[in-house]
Amino acid sequence: MKNNETAIVIAGAGPAGSVTSLFLCRNKIPHIILDKSSFPRDKICGDALSGKVVDILRKLDGKLLDELNLCQAQALGSYGVKFGAPNGTCVDIPFAKNIESLKSAPGFISRRVYFDDFLFQKIDRTYATVIENAEVKELIRKENRVEVTYVQQGSQHSISCKLIVGAEGDRSVVARKLGGYVKDDRHYCAGLRAYYKGVKNFHPQNFIELHFLKELLPGYFWIFPMANGEANVGLGMLSADVSKRKINLKQSLMNIIQHHPEFKKRFEGAQLVDGIKGWGLPLGSKKRKISGSNFLLTGDAASLIDPFTGEGIGNAMLSGMVAAKHIQCALTENRFDENFLSEYDREVYGKLWNELKISRTLQRLSRYPWLFNLVINKASKSERLRNTIMIMFDNLEARKRLQNPLNYFKLFYK
Numbered sequence: 001m002k003n004n005e006t007a008i009v010i011a012g013a014g015p016a017g018s019v020t021s022l023f024l025c026r027n028k029i030p031h032i033i034l035d036k037s038s039f040p041r042d043k044i045c046g047d048a049l050s051g052k053v054v055d056i057l058r059k060l061d062g063k064l065l066d067e068l069n070l071c072q073a074q075a076l077g078s079y080g081v082k083f084g085a086p087n088g089t090c091v092d093i094p095f096a097k098n099i100e101s102l103k104s105a106p107g108f109i110s111r112r113v114y115f116d117d118f119l120f121q122k123i124d125r126t127y128a129t130v131i132e133n134a135e136v137k138e139l140i141r142k143e144n145r146v147e148v149t150y151v152q153q154g155s156q157h158s159i160s161c162k163l164i165v166g167a168e169g170d171r172s173v174v175a176r177k178l179g180g181y182v183k184d185d186r187h188y189c190a191g192l193r194a195y196y197k198g199v200k201n202f203h204p205q206n207f208i209e210l211h212f213l214k215e216l217l218p219g220y221f222w223i224f225p226m227a228n229g230e231a232n233v234g235l236g237m238l239s240a241d242v243s244k245r246k247i248n249l250k251q252s253l254m255n256i257i258q259h260h261p262e263f264k265k266r267f268e269g270a271q272l273v274d275g276i277k278g279w280g281l282p283l284g285s286k287k288r289k290i291s292g293s294n295f296l297l298t299g300d301a302a303s304l305i306d307p308f309t310g311e312g313i314g315n316a317m318l319s320g321m322v323a324a325k326h327i328q329c330a331l332t333e334n335r336f337d338e339n340f341l342s343e344y345d346r347e348v349y350g351k352l353w354n355e356l357k358i359s360r361t362l363q364r365l366s367r368y369p370w371l372f373n374l375v376i377n378k379a380s381k382s383e384r385l386r387n388t389i390m391i392m393f394d395n396l397e398a399r400k401r402l403q404n405p406l407n408y409f410k411l412f413y414k
Helices: 015-026 051-060 062-070 112-120 173-177 239-245 249-259 313-333 338-365 369-381 383-394 396-403 406-413
Strands: 002-005 008-011 031-034 075-078 080-084 090-094 107-110 128-131 134-142 145-152 155-161 163-166 188-197 208-211 220-225 230-238 277-282 295-297
Touching: 008 015, 008 145, 008 155, 015 031, 015 051, 015 112, 015 128, 015 313, 031 134, 051 062, 051 107, 051 313, 062 075, 075 220, 080 369, 090 369, 107 112, 134 155, 134 173, 145 163, 163 173, 163 313, 173 295, 188 239, 188 249, 230 239, 230 249, 295 313, 295 338, 313 338
Parallel strands: 002 155, 008 031, 008 163, 031 128, 080 208, 163 295
Antiparallel strands: 075 107, 080 090, 134 145, 145 155, 188 230, 188 277, 208 220, 220 230
């Protein structure tokens, strides 16, 4: 057993943990990062990088975005989203009105094995001590510190710290041991992901596709184009619905690909590149306590995934950015107690809660196929409505109008 002491430990080096570290490094704050894997490593995900990701990369360093733009073999620029209604009608919604004037793609699709390593390698080892293949096993709070026990290559080690950041995803030890996290299937999504090569008929500007098929509501089937002619294909459903309806997700995915009248043509001749893999998505559809004495939770460990779109990377990176700010404050004041760190909760939810609440409302409305059909049918025929939806998905205040079903009728008939 080796012992060590530090002020800050980050458990997990995915987007949330790496961004926390990158902002700490920028402020020359020493810390230790533990990750149970070695990089590069895969992470099961939809691989879509939203405008929120782009914005945080700009805040970190504009050169990061330039580098991502240039790496077209690993990160494909995406300029919009295609929504598919239960009745099969589709509508294309661009991420921006004047796409031609953009200097950079407003979003990207990139395998997590590349993107996570892209962030991880930018961490300044002058201030960050990085320990890979280190799995956190136990956390014990002692005398206003946390004793972190981890295993690396069969050997057990311990670190004593003033604050630990939980950034290890939906199975976070920090969330369970210190935050009292208990899985709730009503706010948890089961997802499957597969990579295919040779899928046909993508939008020329690489729109991501979300198809709200009746048999999956309130979940959806997705197809995201990727570099090198590949596609990220998958589906997600609320775990409570999967259990209640006794759904075999893998069978459902294959039925869509092989037998659905729209998609079987697009997948004809396509090849499965890797196996079909499953993972869990803790949704941000209810507020949780994401800090406490000597700990902060970020990303999936804090259950911040968008309930409607399934986006998690942007929210994870945002929470990492906010966590670094509050870590700096805690070190300055030498305060690591629950009351002081609760400001972190207020800022994270201040930035995300309205958005998450609206997405929760949209998730509930998507249970009604007739309403979804009505919106998409009208939008497919009305440029004005398509522009309105584009603004709503880019502007939080405008998006609030989607919470009231009566506003759909105002949109259609005014």
